[in-house]
Amino acid sequence: MVNSTILQLHPDRLFPSDEKVRAIARNLYQQIKDLPIISPHGHTDPRWFAQDETFGNATELLIRPDHYVFRMLYSQGIPLESLGIRRQDGVAVEQDPRKIWHILAKHYYLFRGTPSRMWLDTVFHDVFGMRELLSAKTADKYYDEITAKLSTAAYRPRALMDRFNIELICTTEGALDTLPHHQAMQGTPMQHRVITSFRPDDVVDASRDDFVENVQKLAELTGQDTQTWAGYLQALRLRRSYFRSLGATATDHGHPTAQTADLSLSDCEALFSMCLTGQSSGAQQELFRAQMLTELAGMSTEDGMVMQIHPGAFRNHNPLVFQHFGRDKGADMPSQTEYVQALKPMLNKYGNDPHLSIILFTLDETTYARELAPLAGHYPCLKLGPAWWFHDSPEGMLRFRHQVTETAGFYNTVGFNDDTRAFLSIPARHDVARRIDCRFLADLVAQHRINEDEAVQLAFDLSYNLAKKAYKLD
Structure with a gap:
């Protein structure tokens, strides 16, 4: 009988149960498991790499920044205040990091079967050398050993x-970020290892409460008259140029939908003026975002930046959590998303331009085979981002490969990106992706649909080469 208190990582985890296919997957994995990690899209704090200071304690690093962790705890009735998540109104929250850690340890069983459990166990085992499962009994041992090592x-x-x-x-x-930490890394070995990506949602999403204020700040940063449509667009071009000067090769757009538009100049000017009043309707705000995706695609044809479109998240679904704790606190939800009609205005204008590169993501898995794979299987400018966010899981990755490969192939996808704030989990996340890709490829080999040499090359490409190519990192 297996000791249920021992923390072990099985060497064949996530591989097929069929012995013959498992052997193929294992062989593929052994050849690519140690490839360097390319993490082309994420949300780690650049200050960490610029200042290279110690991380602090286990709670500060592994609980407070990770909404995957506190989202699950909140779903079981554990207040965010008890986890030390800072409130917008300054109301006191738990400050004792050891007490917060004990809450995670006591409730660690909640994560059974989830990707978070797999990532955390891998971090505990591989990064910190823990050999007992996290529990109420081992909470202090975990906290003390992890915190000591972090120092x-x-x-x-x-x-x-x-x-x-x-x-x-x-x-x-x-x-609006002035990128001080990326500036500080210029001229150091980190300059080419940590780069930024340009996410202009703060100045193109007219539904934000701070949109009008942000457009004015954009003027102050760039010296452009952002009260005019032409000045506003020029200001965005200048910010893109600034980001590129500090290494950026990609932009990122987290819009609620994939809607695009191609309005006349006079309509653009009128719509922009309406949005600047702060009194625009929801429909006008959506139309403005749609037009801006097309405008930003046009800018990508000019400067070559890769465009990532991340639609389909209903942001801040829980108004109480948003009011008390702000954005990115685990209350975002997937929503139904349409692509074929939504992207057509932009693709009509720029879809055949050889200078345009777009990576499409989705939280709506029903679109993989019906819309996204056919689109990427035709338009040269389109590639498919990996299974993302709620679908960044073994089953989610498999569903993605099964549904898009027949129509889009492997080479209209871009490998894997971890899209995380949780720095220590990056190797674990990439390892899961590599194991699942090897599992999928092993099935193709076993079915005699590809040969093993092809599978080896694909494993290298999916783990390393495609990300470098798609994000122009060569």
Whole structure:
């Protein structure tokens, strides 16, 4: 009988149960498991890599920044205040990191069968050398050993980047960010290992409460008259140029839908003026976002930046959590998303331009085979991002491969990106993706649909080469 208190990572985890196919998957995995990690889209804090300071304690690193963790705990009635999540109104929250850690340990069973459990167990086992499962009984041992190790030079951000074999990591910053930490890394070895991505949602989403204020800040940053349509667009071009000067190769757009538009100049000017009043309707705000995706695609044809479109998240679904704690606190939900009609205005205008590169993501898995794979299987400018967010899981990755490969193939996808704030989980997440891809490829080999040499090349491409190519990181 297996000791249920031992933390073990089975070497064949996530591989097929069929012995013959498992052997193929194992062989493929052994050849690619140690490839360098390319993390082309994520949300780690660039300050970590610029300043290279110690991380603090276990709670500060592994609970407070990770909405995957506190989302599950909140779903079971555990108040965010008890987890030390800072409130917008300044109301006191739990400050004792050990007490917060005990809450996670006591409720760790809630994560059974989830990707978070797999990522966390891998971090505990591989990064910190833990050999007992996290529980109420082992909570203090975990907290003390992890916190002690985090205080050492070997656990500083740059040392961990080397240990994790991370060749390059991209952070994501808003259009108004002055990028001080990326500036600080210029002229150092980190300059080409940590780069930024341009996410202009703060100045193109007219539904935001701070949109009008942000457009004015955009003027102050760029010296452009952003009260005019022409000045506003020029200001965005200048910000893109600034981000590119600090290494950015990609933009990112987290719109509620994939809707695009191609309005006349006079209609654009009128719509922009309406949005600047702060009194625009929901329909006008959606039309403005749609027009801006087309405008930003046009800018990508000019400067070559890869465009990532991340639609389909109903942001801040829980108004109480948003009011008390702000954005990105685990209350975002997937929503139904349409692509074929939504993208057509933009594709009509730029879809055949060889200078345009777009990576499409979805939270609506029903669109994989019906819409996304056929689109990417035709338009040269379109590639498909990996299974994302709620679907960044073994089953989600398999569903993605099964539904898109027949129509789009492998080479209209872009490998894997971890899209995480949880720095220590990056190797675990990439390892899951590599194991699942090897599992999928092994099935194709066993069915005599591809030969093993082809599977080896595909495993290399899916783990490393496609991400570098898609994000122009060569």
